[in-house]
Amino acid sequence: MEAEFDQLLDRLQFESVETDLTPAKRRARRKNTDACDMAFAKTYFPKVFTHEFNDLHRHIASLDVGRYSVSGFPQSGKSAFLFLGKGMRRIALGMGGIFNVSARDIRKAEARTTSLTRIIKRNRLLSYDYGLTIEQDRAGYHIIKADAGTTHLVAGSVNTGLRSLVDDDFKRIRFAIADDLYDKESVRSELDNQRVFEWITGELWRQLEDDALCIVPGNSINEGCPINLLKKAYPDQHYVFPIRRGDGTSAWPERYTKEEIDTKEAETPADVWHSEYLDDPLEIGEVFDPAWIHPVRVRPSKILTSITAVDPSYGESPSACFKAAATLSILESHEVILTGIWIRRESYPALFRYLREVHLRTPNHRAILFEDDFSQWAFAQPYYMHWLELEKTPLPIVRHRAKDLKTEHRAADKESRIMTLVHPHQTGLFKYDERITGSSDFELYRRQYLGFGKHGTKKLDGLDAAATAYIMIRAYLETGSFKGLGRRKRERPSWAGGFH
DSSP, X not given: OHHHHHHHHHHOOOXXXXXXXXXXXXXXXXXXXXXXXXXXXXXXXTTTOOSOOOHHHHHHHHOOXXXXXXXXXXXXXXXXXXXXXXXXXXXXXXXXSEEEEEESSHHHHHHHHHHHHHHHHHOHHHHHHHTOEEEEEETTEEEEEETTEEEEEEEEETTTBOOSOOOTTOOOEEEEEEOOOOOTTGGGOHHHHHHHHHIIIIIIHHTEEEEEEEEEEEOOOSTTSHHHHHHHHOGGGEEEEOSBOTTSSBSSTTTOOHHHHHHHHHHSOHHHIIIIITSOOOOOOSSOOGGGOOEEOOOGGGEEEEEEEEEEOOOSOTTTSOEEEEEEEEETTSOEEEEEEEEEOOOHHHHHHHHHHHHHHSTTEEEEEEEOTTSHHHHHHHHHHHHHHHHOSOOOEEEEOGGGGOOSSOOSSXXXXXXXXXXXXXXXXXXXXXXXXXXXXXXHHHHHHHHTTTSTTSXXXXXXXXXXXXXXXXXXXXXSXXXXXXXXXXXXXXXXXXXX
């Protein structure tokens, strides 16, 4: 996308007629363009800014002094507006001092500054309105004079540094855009990401005047890339612009319709979509393929039996720890369908309300398997008993220990349990009820599914619950019992009520 922007700068053509180059028309134009980045961009670069401005543009336009970072989806117009709206207007207004353009490589930064000076030379309307002339046109160091003052347009880079930049009046940087500081290859290195982050917050920021403005744009390629390090370290100074709003609608409807966004999502790999377009990096593991997620429409009459497995994360605060509940149904065709998923950090009463709803609405729902490896039920039981006093109708809860799921061919650890889901997904036997795939709970589950194998076995509650349900529902069909596969015997608890 950066290469496309540079090509855009080089291809820009400007049209002006002599009748536009009059003092009266200049005054009329500058009445608007002097006061607003967006009016400036529309007036002098109409072939670039052909759509209505978006929220990211408006945010950038509102920045005046300080250190900021912005992340937005590809083709959101962040670089174009930064350079042609924000940066070029500061040159035109003759604000003075150094305008620094930094990139990862000095050649990239020098090429960018050269493109900007060429634009000034070609844009007769802009040059006439603000009296712009190029006094020095050396690669990486250009001096541009406007009616109101002189700007030193200077290139810098992460690799070469800034070398204590000062202008003729010994002023440091008054405006800086640090773009293209990393790429898809460099972000694989945590050391490189940290190096870029420290260059921004150290060398670049130290070179700024007190009244300077510095903006670092970037794409959220992965969780550890420099723009996300800035977002985490300075959240109040960062602005995020994903392609979709929280309600799923287009964040820039004048440019991209919802249907166009849906098509783009279908054509884009899941990890790229989540990171660069939704600004929510998704770590992809090496086990589950995104293409294995098959949403289907389920006919209730075809469901043979259904169960729910609950994985309550162990924690000292029963209301704060994550809890997951996965409901599986087996069809007459022997396909297994995930018909319900709940992954939330909510209280046990909220969990029991959800389980009651699932039990009532799911055809042939037989049991709720409650993992009790670390005495989680000791935390949950008081809440359940209080809930039962209010609801009067018990839930078909069966306690089990995941570590007892060991068999001749299967280990009992979490990773081995989850690995049992690979074959049915790969062969198309494990599918997903289309009614649940749009929920926030399913999105958490999907992230766990795609990230499995990347960073150990933590935060996999929903995926582990689905694996347990898959193992136990097949065991139930074979044996008619939910006894642990380790063949231990348990007395049926009195609170299980009417479960059969």
